Amino acid sequence: MRAGVIVFPGSNCDRDIAVALEQSTGKPTTMIWHQDTDLPSDLDLIAVPGGFSYGDYLRCGAMAAHSPIMREVKRRADQGTRVLAVCNGFQVITEAGLLPGVLMRNKDLRFICRDVHLKVEDSQSAFTAKYKVGDVIRVPIAHAEGNYFADAEILKELESEGRVAFRYCNDEGEVTDAANPNGSRNNIAGIFNKSRTVLGMMPHPERLADKKLGGNDGRAMFDALVETLA
Amino acid sequence: MNHSSSKRITPEDIKTHGLSEDEYKKVLEVLGGREPNMVELGIFSVMWSEHCSYKSSKKWLKTLPTTAPWVICGPGENAGVIDIGDGLAAIFKMESHNHPSFIEPYQGAATGVGGILRDVFTMGARPIANMNALRFGDPKHPKTKHLVSGVVAGISGYGNCVGVPTVGGEVNFHSSYNGNILVNAMTVGLAQQDKIFYSAAAGAGNPVVYVGSKTGRDGIHGATMASAEFDANSDEKRPTVQVGDPFTEKLLIEACMELMATDAIQSIQDMGAAGLTSSSFEMASKGGMGVELNMNAVPQREEGMTPYEMMLSESQERMLIILKPGKEDLARKIFEKWELDFAVIGHLTDTGRMVLKFNGETVCDLPIDPLAQASPEYDRPWLASTKLPVIAAGDVKNVPWRDALKTLMSCPDIASRRWVWEQYDHMVMTDTAQRPGGDAAVVRIHGSNRALAISTDCTPRYVKADPHEGGKQAVAETWRNITAVGARPLAITDNLNFGNPQKPEIMGQIVEAIQGIGDACIALDYPVISGNVSLYNETDGTPILPTPAIGGVGLLDNLDHMTTLAFKAEGEAILLVGEKEDAGWLGQSLYLREVCGEEKGAPPPVDLAHERKVGDFVRGLIHSGKVTACHDLSDGGLVVALTEMALAGKLGCRLENVAGHAALFGEDQGRYIVTVKASDAIAILQAMKDAGLPAKQIGAVGGSTIFLAGESVELDALRKLHEGWFPTYMATAS
Numbered sequence: 001m002r003a004g005v006i007v008f009p010g011s012n013c014d015r016d017i018a019v020a021l022e023q024s025t026g027k028p029t030t031m032i033w034h035q036d037t038d039l040p041s042d043l044d045l046i047a048v049p050g051g052f053s054y055g056d057y058l059r060c061g062a063m064a065a066h067s068p069i070m071r072e073v074k075r076r077a078d079q080g081t082r083v084l085a086v087c088n089g090f091q092v093i094t095e096a097g098l099l100p101g102v103l104m105r106n107k108d109l110r111f112i113c114r115d116v117h118l119k120v121e122d123s124q125s126a127f128t129a130k131y132k133v134g135d136v137i138r139v140p141i142a143h144a145e146g147n148y149f150a151d152a153e154i155l156k157e158l159e160s161e162g163r164v165a166f167r168y169c170n171d172e173g174e175v176t177d178a179a180n181p182n183g184s185r186n187n188i189a190g191i192f193n194k195s196r197t198v199l200g201m202m203p204h205p206e207r208l209a210d211k212k213l214g215g216n217d218g219r220a221m222f223d224a225l226v227e228t229l230a
Numbered sequence: 231m232n233h234s235s236s237k238r239i240t241p242e243d244i245k246t247h248g249l250s251e252d253e254y255k256k257v258l259e260v261l262g263g264r265e266p267n268m269v270e271l272g273i274f275s276v277m278w279s280e281h282c283s284y285k286s287s288k289k290w291l292k293t294l295p296t297t298a299p300w301v302i303c304g305p306g307e308n309a310g311v312i313d314i315g316d317g318l319a320a321i322f323k324m325e326s327h328n329h330p331s332f333i334e335p336y337q338g339a340a341t342g343v344g345g346i347l348r349d350v351f352t353m354g355a356r357p358i359a360n361m362n363a364l365r366f367g368d369p370k371h372p373k374t375k376h377l378v379s380g381v382v383a384g385i386s387g388y389g390n391c392v393g394v395p396t397v398g399g400e401v402n403f404h405s406s407y408n409g410n411i412l413v414n415a416m417t418v419g420l421a422q423q424d425k426i427f428y429s430a431a432a433g434a435g436n437p438v439v440y441v442g443s444k445t446g447r448d449g450i451h452g453a454t455m456a457s458a459e460f461d462a463n464s465d466e467k468r469p470t471v472q473v474g475d476p477f478t479e480k481l482l483i484e485a486c487m488e489l490m491a492t493d494a495i496q497s498i499q500d501m502g503a504a505g506l507t508s509s510s511f512e513m514a515s516k517g518g519m520g521v522e523l524n525m526n527a528v529p530q531r532e533e534g535m536t537p538y539e540m541m542l543s544e545s546q547e548r549m550l551i552i553l554k555p556g557k558e559d560l561a562r563k564i565f566e567k568w569e570l571d572f573a574v575i576g577h578l579t580d581t582g583r584m585v586l587k588f589n590g591e592t593v594c595d596l597p598i599d600p601l602a603q604a605s606p607e608y609d610r611p612w613l614a615s616t617k618l619p620v621i622a623a624g625d626v627k628n629v630p631w632r633d634a635l636k637t638l639m640s641c642p643d644i645a646s647r648r649w650v651w652e653q654y655d656h657m658v659m660t661d662t663a664q665r666p667g668g669d670a671a672v673v674r675i676h677g678s679n680r681a682l683a684i685s686t687d688c689t690p691r692y693v694k695a696d697p698h699e700g701g702k703q704a705v706a707e708t709w710r711n712i713t714a715v716g717a718r719p720l721a722i723t724d725n726l727n728f729g730n731p732q733k734p735e736i737m738g739q740i741v742e743a744i745q746g747i748g749d750a751c752i753a754l755d756y757p758v759i760s761g762n763v764s765l766y767n768e769t770d771g772t773p774i775l776p777t778p779a780i781g782g783v784g785l786l787d788n789l790d791h792m793t794t795l796a797f798k799a800e801g802e803a804i805l806l807v808g809e810k811e812d813a814g815w816l817g818q819s820l821y822l823r824e825v826c827g828e829e830k831g832a833p834p835p836v837d838l839a840h841e842r843k844v845g846d847f848v849r850g851l852i853h854s855g856k857v858t859a860c861h862d863l864s865d866g867g868l869v870v871a872l873t874e875m876a877l878a879g880k881l882g883c884r885l886e887n888v889a890g891h892a893a894l895f896g897e898d899q900g901r902y903i904v905t906v907k908a909s910d911a912i913a914i915l916q917a918m919k920d921a922g923l924p925a926k927q928i929g930a931v932g933g934s935t936i937f938l939a940g941e942s943v944e945l946d947a948l949r950k951l952h953e954g955w956f957p958t959y960m961a962t963a964s
Contacts, residue, residue, distance in 0.1 A: 009477075009480075009481055009568065009569065010391070010477050010480055010481070012391075012392070012393025012480065012658055013393070013658060015659070016658065016659065016660040019660060020660070050658075051393060052390070052391040052393075052476070052477060052480070054477065055391060055475070055476065055477025055478075055480075056391070056477075057477065110383075110386075110653055111386050111387075111390055111653045111654075111655070112652055112653070113390075113651075113652055113653070113654060113655045113656055113657060114652050140657055142390070142655045142657060142658065144390075204657075206660060207657050207660055209660075210660070212663055212674065212679075212789060213657075213660060213661075213662065213663060213674075214663075214665075
């Protein structure tokens, strides 16, 4: 699998996701500058990393969504190239229209950095193939604007098409208000596009993909991508 | 030189620039009798401010031990540098941003983080960890909540955006900080030893380059403000607080790292306190050079700025670079890629003078050396502190242990700081091996199985009661915390926060605390490699508790040896190591303050030889793989430490061989709790005995309570108390 990571000014999880990808692929990851207009032709996965692209000025992800490289990212995504967008990356691709909905300020208005539990809702995608539906995984969040919002119609569509990838839950897998760290509708932590080739999620799978850091539930996502896309 | 634009200096000008009459006489001497113009007066004012010149503390700072075989660069540069093996260096420093943070907590704290980051990456190090040491007033004081909220948000807003994890720190509350909070920020960076950049300018004719943000009118006279006491009108100084932009800082880090990978930089320094003035003077002075700058070339945010404003502005996210000849285009390209300002604003000369031109006229012509190096140095009168009586345990009320424990676990100085550190991104860079909440933060050296351990500590109530012992204790506690995670302590940075040094009793605190710090550094082979002094921390004549915050850094050669404080398994033996026969020190303890309502007595003494012996043994035991959990004993004493271990491990303990308030809550120094497999306990106790260390088994891990002498407290109840205080306090309307 050949993976590329988009780097915007202000991205700061670009190296982190590259490290996690390289751990699973055994190959170097290509770093792609936001002002580039082309992507390598043989890319299997485009990662849009976390951080504060353009300082989160104007609105999180709003400016990065108009970076030159994003036109090409959208084109590739339309052709079926897998896109993994984490945290600020998720904000960027919702702003770019690759996924529906928006990420609003957390319900208590503060930045939150902590491990959360996620209930796996789908195991049919290239991202989630190594999880089982109902698995509870532990992955950190680190954001101030992760409160997923979409109108009733979109939520209905996402739910009926099984496009919710992960939901915030407690350590026993119960999807409760208390386990919802940011106020997201339906406890949504991550969603797919219609073809399940684009995944946007607020939690950071790359942050717990190494036992030395206290857990590796996130690693299965990178391993699954390698197995599926190898 | 043209003086037409400058009016004559009045006594009022001298006063508002914070210079004493004697200092102004010295100004005239430096200028050979000529009067300075306003630009020059402004430059003298910031360069000779306490903040930039260390004029009251220099004499005593010189006594600190600053060398060791592993020290590459001690105090005097932007940050200190130590050898951590494999061709790598750790570069770190702690710095205060107290006065701005009180006036405007969000921006004050944010720019404090920004400033210390620049001190570290200007030396070629990629920042890998931020820490902080925060002191606020009485929680009941009407301003405290607002200040806590603003400072934490400022640190979070800046640190999270630049993408450097904030991995730990400390937060204390005390009424002495009601009018003068302390915000001390520390950054640790990693560099290749052959790629360290220094600030001494060299090479007449070399271009002087300005990069980063544009210069605005913010922060003018910040260094002078930070060198004066506060009064009721201090809010009027809000315009002197700088405004930070972490996004620009992030770009600046990346651009500087990219330039540093080339061979273009001769020397580099950030523009911190006193901005362009101190950076240009310090670089030129260290290299014995002169500088000529064209003020018209300085990138400006606002129209109509004067040279006076440009030289004194403390606008953030700016660096000054001396390039090697012919490297301008290469450097310019990199900064343009990152969309940052880049301007050649002058060149080095061999005149030893600072010459500033503006609109073709010379607006400043000063000799650099007398200013930067011959700044005033005072031997201020000081009073030795009065020794306080040792409080006998028998004279302290013996409150039932369960009640005392509940009070302590939920008191502001011990309650969980989760509310604070969950607002800091402590995991970005994916090398945080031990997160906040333990004895020391542990950050892996990227791409290796080695790690740095970092801890910031100070117990101001001890320092107030006995500055010498308190100074020792602050150093020893960082050393102990670093040891408790299994690392080898290597060096410290000190951030000395005190009141007005012109008061002999305050000067006495400074002198004795520095002596205590020095004693501990020598005994523990743990030199000071960088630091910062913040004086005049007083409001309306009331000083803060003397607070020499210490930031320690240690090395874990093998990350697999890292220990945490969490209890690991039922049945494991709990050993108390390092407790002397006559233990049970309640003077200045939190038990005395929080449970009995008294702040009195001498603080616990620090026996440095004992400290070293116990710590070295514990570290060796950790490296042998026999230790399953380790925690140092500090605030609140034994039972508080055990409760912290139990809460972290979600496992209780059953205690024996300990009784009485002095044993349970005394704050004797040089002690650790370790847990080991029950089957190893006898052999380990014997080994400790053979090594001459006091040690005993005081119980076993297990159950869901803290159980002692037939009584128990549920962990769930303790967790609620411990975790509850901070969020409840912050959520309650004041």
